[in-house]
Amino acid sequence: METLDAIRLRCSLKTKLTDREVPTDAVEAVLHAACLAPSARNTQPWRFVVVRGRAAIDALADAALPEASAVIRRAPVIVVACARPSDGVTLDDRSYHLYDVGSAVQNLLLAATDRGLATHLIASFDEAAVKRVLRIPDEVRVVVLTPLAWPDAASYEEAAAERLSQRTRRPLEEVAFEGAWGGA
DSSP: OOHHHHHHHOOBOTTSBOOOOOOHHHHHHHHHHHHTSOOGGGOOOEEEEEEESHHHHHHHHHHHOTTTHHHHHHOSEEEEEEEOGGGSOEETTEEOHHHHHHHHHHHHHHHHHHTTOBBOOBOOSOHHHHHHHHTOOTTSEEEEEEEEBOBSSSSHHHHHHHHHHTOOOOOHHHHOOSSSTTOO
């Protein structure tokens, strides 16, 4: 799959997940893609916790994810993206660690799409509970979680078709300006 194809095709498939095992090499491949992301001054503040196994995933869902519990429980793998703020860069009172982790997560999502794996970003969770269950140090921030699963269709494209047919995006002229805000 070409990069732009993966960008166009990627969507959240939270209702289209199966519990079919995701091989370790596939998980490692998407994590390697995440780690190729750019970061401010190459600090690479991201860290990832991979959660596998029904008991571990259920414990995480029970403790930290009441709103996303059904999504999490369907997947065989959960990737928890974290940031070490102390590893990041702060310039002019702007900290870049969250931006850097976001770049890494985008790479992960696109690599998963390229391999035919479904994802769904989950930002609503009890951070303290996630840290407790996964033994994440206090100084580390939990940024986002995503299931990593095979879709419940013959292909990713088939699983994503309905969701993509409903996708809307703002027109380019509304979000990009030439020369100055609002245009010339």
